[in-house]
Each structure stands twice: as C-alpha cells, then as structure tokens.
Amino acid sequence: MNTKELKTALLQLKYPKIERTLEELKLIGEVKVSAKSANIELLTVSDDSYLSVKKLIEDRLENEFEHLNITKKSQAKKDMNYGSSMAPNNRAPYAKNVIAVTSGKGGVGKSTVSTNIAIGLAQLGYRVGLLDADVYGPNIPRLTNTDLERISWNDENKIVPAENYGIKIMSVALTTPKMDTPLVWRSSVAVSALIQFLEDVAWGELDFLVIDMPPGTGDVQLTMAQELPISAAVLVSTPQLVATDDVSRAVMMFKDINVKMAGIVENMSYFIAPDTKHTYHIFGQGGGAKIAQKYNIPFLGEIPLDMQIRENSDKGEPPVALGTPEVQECYKSVVQNILQNAKFNL
Ligand SMILES: Nc1ncnc2c1ncn2[C@@H]1O[C@H](COP(=O)(O)OP(=O)(O)OP(=O)(O)O)[C@@H](O)[C@H]1O
Numbered sequence: 459m460n461t462k463e464l465k466t467a468l469l470q471l472k473y474p475k476i477e478r479t480l481e482e483l484k485l486i487g488e489v490k491v492s493a494k495s496a497n498i499e500l501l502t503v504s505d506d507s508y509l510s511v512k513k514l515i516e517d518r519l520e521n522e523f524e525h526l527n528i529t530k531k532s533q534a535k536k537d538m539n540y541g542s543s544m545a546p547n548n549r550a551p552y553a554k555n556v557i558a559v560t561s562g563k564g565g566v567g568k569s570t571v572s573t574n575i576a577i578g579l580a581q582l583g584y585r586v587g588l589l590d591a592d593v594y595g596p597n598i599p600r601l602t603n604t605d606l607e608r609i610s611w612n613d614e615n616k617i618v619p620a621e622n623y624g625i626k627i628m629s630v631a632l633t634t635p636k637m638d639t640p641l642v643w644r645s646s647v648a649v650s651a652l653i654q655f656l657e658d659v660a661w662g663e664l665d666f667l668v669i670d671m672p673p674g675t676g677d678v679q680l681t682m683a684q685e686l687p688i689s690a691a692v693l694v695s696t697p698q699l700v701a702t703d704d705v706s707r708a709v710m711m712f713k714d715i716n717v718k719m720a721g722i723v724e725n726m727s728y729f730i731a732p733d734t735k736h737t738y739h740i741f742g743q744g745g746g747a748k749i750a751q752k753y754n755i756p757f758l759g760e761i762p763l764d765m766q767i768r769e770n771s772d773k774g775e776p777p778v779a780l781g782t783p784e785v786q787e788c789y790k791s792v793v794q795n796i797l798q799n800a801k802f803n804l
C-alpha cells in the first residue's frame with residue numbers, strides 16, 4: 459500500500475457506531491508510507507475519539523504494515539483567557555448586538571420576556587439568535603416549542619441551532635438525551651459550555667443575540683459580561699419589594715462591571731379580571747418604575763399578569779406571535795422601547 463492508497467482507505471473507514479466516514483468527519487491529517495511503516499495523523503483533540511479511531515485503524519491495517527505510528531494532532535488549545543468586563547472578549551463576532559435579559563430574582567419572567575423580545579425583533583425583520591444561558595433550569599426549548607429537537611453538527615463541525623418562529627435557538631436542554639435530564643455540573647463547566655455555545659454554534663450573521671440569563675448575580679452573569687460586548691442589559695422585575703430589591707442588586711452589579719442597561723421591564727404588573735374587567739395590582743403598583751427612576755435607567759413597559767401568557771408559554775406558543783392583540787402589543791411596545799433606549803449597531 460502506498461501513501462495514496464492508504465489515505466483513500468483511511469478516508470473511507472467508518473467511525474465506530476456512527477454512520478459517517480473519517481473523511482466526512484475530517485479526522486485524517488497527514489498520511490505517509492515509507493518502506494513497511496505508516497505514519498498517520500488524526501485531527502482530533504479529544505482523547506476518546508483518538509483512542510477509538512486509532513483502534514479502528516490498527517484493526518484494519520494490522521497485516522499491512524510492520525510499524526503503525528498513529529498520532530493525535532497537537533492543536534493549539536482554544537484561547538480560554540477570560541476577558542474583563544471593562545474590556546470584554548468578543549466570543550460572538552457574528553452578532554452585531556447582544557442583549558442580556560436578566561434580573562436578580564428567579565421566576566419573574568426572564569425566559570418569557572427573552573423569548574418574546576427575540577421573536578418581536580425577528581418580526582421587525584432582524585436576524586435573531588436566542589441563547590439559553592440558564593444551564594441548570596433551561597426553559598427556552600419549551601417556550602419556543604423546540605423541546606423535542608436535538609442538536610446536530612454541520613459539515614464544518616459546528617452545532618446547528620434549533621429554529622422556530624423566525625429565530626435560532628440554542629440551549630443545553632437540546633444537547634441532553636431528554637429535555638428533563640438534569641445537569642450536575644460545577645459552575646466552571648457550565649461557563650465553558652456557554653462559551654462553546656457562543657463559539658461553536660452555527661448562528662450565522664445575527665443582528666441580535668438575545669441571552670436568557672439564569673436568576674441571580676453570579677458566575678454566568680459575570681462571565682457573559684467578560685466574554686461578550688453586551689450592547690444592552692434588559693432587567694425584568696415584578697412590582698413587589700422583594701423582587702425590586704433583587705433587581706436593585708442586579709442594577710448595581712451592572713453599573714459596577716460597566717454593562718450598559720436598556721432599562722427595566724415590569725412583568726406581572728397588573729391583572730384584569732376576565733369577568734368584571736376590573737384591574738388588580740396583585741403585587742403592588744409602580745415598583746419597576748420606581749427602581750428605574752432611582753437608578754436613572756429607562757422604564758421599558760408593563761406586561762400584565764395574564765392567564766393566556768402562561769398558557770401560551772407552556773404550550774410553546776409565544777404570546778408576541780400567538781397571544782391576544784393586547785398582549786402582542788405589550789411585548790411589541792417593550793421591543794420598540796428597547797430599540798429606542800439603547801445604542802445598537804444596526
Ligand atoms: N406576564 C405573565 N403572566 C402570566 N404568567 C407569566 C407571565 N410571565 C411569566 N409567566 C409565567 O411565570 C412562570 C415563570 O416565568 P419564567 O420562566 O419566564 O421566569 P424566569 O424569571 O425565567 O424564571 P427562572 O428564574 O426560573 O429562570 C412561567 O410559568 C411563565 O409562564
């Protein structure tokens with residue numbers, strides 16, 4: 459077997475348990491035959507895949523050569539230098555703008571607001587990606603009716619994001635065997651996974667990358683501010699004091715780490731009784747607007763506490779697209795206010 463014949467044979471081998479050839483997976487590097495020995499370089503950085511492909515080749519070629527030297531390409535490790543929030547890295551150069559949807563508190567409606575903002579921007583004709591940064595409680599697939607999808611890889615070995623309602627979607631829940639598989643990860647692993655979602659997903663060119671943050675003011679928030687130039691943070695609050703206290707903490711954190719804020723959305727602001735049409739301020743009134751005033755950041759609008767918002771969201775039918783006209787209008791107006799109150803590169 460000469461070099462050319464060996465290379466052709468290697469490219470046709472099928473990766474164990476996957477119906478794809480080593481050629482399709484772009485795993486074969488330099489190949490050279492001299493006398494009775496062969497040198498084969500594998501283009502993988504993973505030890506597991508190196509060992510399984512090495513065994514595959516050894517089994518196939520054991521009678522062909524006296525010496526088989528199969529090496530793993532020593533690839534330069536990806537730059538994992540963390541940036542600083544003052545001069546962040548840009549892990550998403552394909553996105554013209556990054557919007558981070560966040561709040562100090564859990565359960566106030568970040569994921570619902572992120573989803574509807576992302577789709578609202580797409581309705582205006584922008585190219586939008588939605589990244590679920592809530593690694594431990596990923597809800598975006600359910601909210602966008604993509605929970606039965608699982609990721610695949612394209613020919614450039616990039617992860618293909620899910621797509622629905624005109625936006626591209628990536629969530630850790632699309633990578634687990636089932637959507638409800640819990641992840642038991644240290645936060646450093648979670649953060650690396652998110653960086654991979656920024657770098658290795660085939661987002662294409664985006665006008666906006668919208669990021670649904672996990673609750674709190676922790677590692678993920680800080681990392682995102684260090685790894686991405688965030689164009690605008692959108693803070694979500696509900697009117698009651700315990701929520702506005704937590705949002706205050708988030709506002710102070712963002713001021714501290716120099717992230718620009720588009721403003722505050724007040725979710726579950728009021729409830730209109732379907733029978734009497736009477737308006738109730740279940741969680742109090744004006745909490746979000748007060749915070750906005752206190753910290754001198756824009757107030758982006760109110761979204762009512764509405765049974766249909768919850769029902770639509772649970773069914774993966776985003777209210778900004780499939781809700782009542784009144785509800786659609788609420789989200790659309792928030793989107794307009796975000797566009798007006800932040801400096802975007804469009
Ligand atoms: N305006 C609304 N009216 C009625 N229900 C709402 C509204 N906004 C959100 N919800 C419901 O409240 C629940 C929590 O919303 P969501 O998951 O968006 O919050 P979150 O802040 O992302 O939560 P977490 O902190 O756990 O990530 C969901 O069941 C959602 O459907």
Ligand SMILES: [Mg+2]
Pocket residue numbers: 568569570592597670671672
């Ligand atoms: Mg959420």
